[in-house]
Structure formats: structure tokens, C-alpha cells
Amino acid sequence: MPENTDSNRLSPPFLQDERWRETHLGRLLGHAMRRFDERVLHLMAGNEGVPLALANLAARDQISAAHVHITRHLALEGSRLTDLARAAGMSKQAMGDLVDQCAAWDLVRREADPLDARARRVVFTPVGLAWLQAFKDAVAQAEAEFREAVGKDVATVVALGLEAYAH
Numbered sequence: 001m002p003e004n005t006d007s008n009r010l011s012p013p014f015l016q017d018e019r020w021r022e023t024h025l026g027r028l029l030g031h032a033m034r035r036f037d038e039r040v041l042h043l044m045a046g047n048e049g050v051p052l053a054l055a056n057l058a059a060r061d062q063i064s065a066a067h068v069h070i071t072r073h074l075a076l077e078g079s080r081l082t083d084l085a086r087a088a089g090m091s092k093q094a095m096g097d098l099v100d101q102c103a104a105w106d107l108v109r110r111e112a113d114p115l116d117a118r119a120r121r122v123v124f125t126p127v128g129l130a131w132l133q134a135f136k137d138a139v140a141q142a143e144a145e146f147r148e149a150v151g152k153d154v155a156t157v158v159a160l161g162l163e164a165y166a167h
Helices: 026-045 053-058 065-073 081-088 092-104 126-150 152-167
Strands: 108-113 116-124
Touching: 026 053, 026 065, 026 126, 053 092, 065 092, 081 092, 081 108, 081 116, 116 126, 116 152, 126 152
Parallel strands: none
Antiparallel strands: 108 116
16 A cells, blocks of 8 residues: 555645635735724824824834724723623623723723613723824725725725625
């Protein structure tokens, strides 16, 4: 019986062409999202409205896309930690760690929930609201750069397709 070596072993038909592993839609979406988030954080680091300490953290990659989850998902009137974690698709513990870090940077604070004395809400601080404005500006700039890179028509189709797929 011949030895099973790489030279005489037949791979399954689905492995004959492995390009699909690098180019499937999920992987492309993941790469695009990371690139977009990195660009947004870079733009936020250069925003004059962002406090210098936060801009320095962003410039040194101390603020990551994970921190942007709070920026994306925290309601303006505040959110309970469990709701914030659910909206971001994270565990309550992981979101709690993120909130603690953002509270240390004065982006958010915890306060009593007016609807439930036992509960706490996470709310933006004034610094956090400046951060939110910088996020809005950076997203608009990154979207404009995307439209410029791929063309207005393609950008519109991508946005409509992603919106339809996400819902």
C-alpha cells in the first residue's frame, strides 16, 4: 500500500480552488468594516472638537472599533448596560469593561435610572457628546471617501443592499 503523501493524496473537490475562502461576502464585509472603522478612528483623532487626551489615545490606537460600539449604540437619553450590550452584540461583562474604560476617559458615566431605582443607566458626558459629534463628522467623511473611491452609483447600490440585508 503506497504511503499517503502530499504528492499522491487527492484533495476533496471543494478544496481544488480555495479562493472562495478569501473572497466570500462575509470576509469582504469584515475587511470593509475594519477599514471603515479604522478610517473613522483616524479622522476622529484629528478632529479639533475631540479633547486632546482622547485624540492622543485614538492616534496611538488605544481606542478601538470596540469603543465605537458605545458611540454607535448608546441612546442619547442613556441606556441600561444590558440594552447597550445587546445592541452591540456583546456580552454584558465585555460591555461593562468597555463602559468602565470609557468612564475613565470621561466619555460616559453611570447614573441612577429614573424608571427603576435598582438599575443604572450609562449616559454620555459633555466630553462624550463632543466625541459623538466627532464620530458623526468622521462617519460622514469616511462615507464621502467611500463614494469617491467606488463611485456614487456603486456606493448607493452597496448601501441599499447592505440595508436590505441587515434587516
